[in-house]
Amino acid sequence: MNRFVLQICIALLVGQFSNAQMAEKSLHQKVDSIITNGITNEAFPGTQVLVAFRDSVVFHETYGFHTYDSLVKVAKDDIYDLASVTKISAPLPALMKLVEEGKLDLDAPFSNYWKPWKKKKDKKALTLREILAHQAGLTPYIVFLNKVTKKNGELKRRFVRSTSNLRFQKRAYENLFVKSNFNRKMYRIINRSKVSQEKTYRYSGLTFLIFPKLIEQLTGQAYEQYLENTFYQPIGANTLGFLPSEKGFPNKIVPTENDTLFRNTLTKGWVHDENAALLGGISGNAGLFGTANDLFKLLSLYQNFGTHQGKQLLSKEVVSEFSTIQYPENENRRGLGFDKPLIGNDTLAINQAYPAPAASASSFGHAGFTGTFVWADPQHQLTFIFLSNRVYPTRENRNLYELNIRPKLQQLFYEAYVHKNSTTN
Template sequence: MRDVLMHQAGLKPGIPTWERTVNSNGLKPTFYASIRSDEFPNEVVPGEYSTKAADDSVWAWTMRSSLLPKIKGKYPTEYSDLSFIVMKRLCEKILKQPIEGFLQDNFYRPLGLGSMTYNPLQRFPKSCIAPTENDTYYRREQLQGSVHDQTAALVGGVGGHAGLFATANDLAVLMQMNLQNGTYGGAKYFQSPVVSEFARPQTAGGRRGLGWDHGDPRKPEGPTSNLSPASTFGHTGFTGTCVWMDPENQILYVFLSNRVYPNAGNNKLRQYNIRTRIHDVIYKSLAAGKK
């Protein structure tokens, strides 16, 4: 499980999933229907629903996928969505319930996170939700309130690797709980060693914790400010989001964006190093305040 969480278990970054369910005419009727039913319960986008077997299909394709070739006897470190598909399946088997219900009952609701949810269109009007990509190849419409990730969409919007929506404030509360080593508002959500163990780099000189990421001081362009301490941990997201927690200075940095609007070809956040430059400003301001 450590290798899976550190993205060094040999799992590919991704595999064909939704691509298997479409053809030149569009969505295959064996996988999709325009009316929700017991046989097609998973909303891919409003008005389009996938088969109840979609999750099992994705799991089977994941299990059958080949591993990356080893280098000097070890699998290379390669970020993999499959890692979190595996973790979701494992968690639900241990918990004996769907992951979204467990998270709502044990984390989001007790923490007062009113916006944090999968499938936000079930709870909020579309006008409250930022649009993402104009999907011209799979769902063939402007996405707004439906998960951007195609594999997560295929299984109904709840993925181990994608699908969660939230406001910056709610995300800050969840991350502040982690920054406070598992406690928030007088309640304990994790036993004390859990956060620190998952947060620390697991190999000497490595940047991977268990699930969490760290900066790379060898690369001045990011993902964290080189002014932040080595203990800073967090994560970035495909759509340009990031969160970084600094336990030494008790600094929490949340950046929500929409890089993929109108399409995923927009690379300006990385091109201009926006997120890391903002992170630099925080630490420069901290240094100026100390003077």
């Protein structure tokens, strides 16, 4: 190769490198702008964004602080209360495994497994498929906190105490202990709850409160131990779990809300959701904590249809079935446990879409009440994780939604990685 040709090759390489640097800088500037606007408008005091493309992390940045007093900066290894992201990160992989093993049938009556429903006329024929796709007509939510508080807001001592003893073992906070068998009362109320006669999309988290007990019955193991042994340890997701304040992690735990309903203090290191708290912090609807990196490992397991480093932890067929839209004819976008894009999402403007318009129809994920959001896209091989504590200082703060921050951010990464690669290939 003569010197002239070599100089041209070097110039081309330098130009490509320079263009890549400029594109990367432009992406960071756009992300910074959206998040700075969010912090300025108090959508959240701080956040972090992790994005992976083709199984490699291509973006992981932190912004802001744990609280608006700007004392503790957000760090990449911070542990977050994942809220409803728990649903797809704890009970759902267990349910998938039980379906794979033939211990659960999606289309058999759920009452075959949860025996109290056999005596309930409106529930005995409901299937697990209908339940997980939110197509069963179940009551959306029950505020169990009302069962343990008096009209003046004081806690009833027969259900909650400030110190533990043999009858009060379940810990809801540092100095709050729930009656050990309160879960039975919750189950009875769920069993008696009303079911709508209309079989349309109606989001309900009730069964996620009973799934942990069901999982224990079918596996013969404690719920959390089963998850650790079967999923979290094999993929190296060491921070994923419940009750992080009792585990001695060196990581900082991001606070959630200044709770004025139950704990009357800043909730930090203990589950924000009151229903999960009344179960002692270990539940299927909420209560899971973890870091962005450990969530990425779990999302990668899903995105690769159950495969982790060459080992099949979940069958491809089961992951595919759970992550597929179930009742599109009823305008129900949901998979089994997993959330899915709005039907026709790719035709919507960014301010109407959920999630980003560029997310493929095969993509799936879930959002959490505390301001968490995870999404996997097997078709485009893009994983998007957004962690925040938008409920600080109060859950009344809805600017995260009003400003449409998460879809806007997610769209940027589709444009930067997926669209760029599709035009260059």
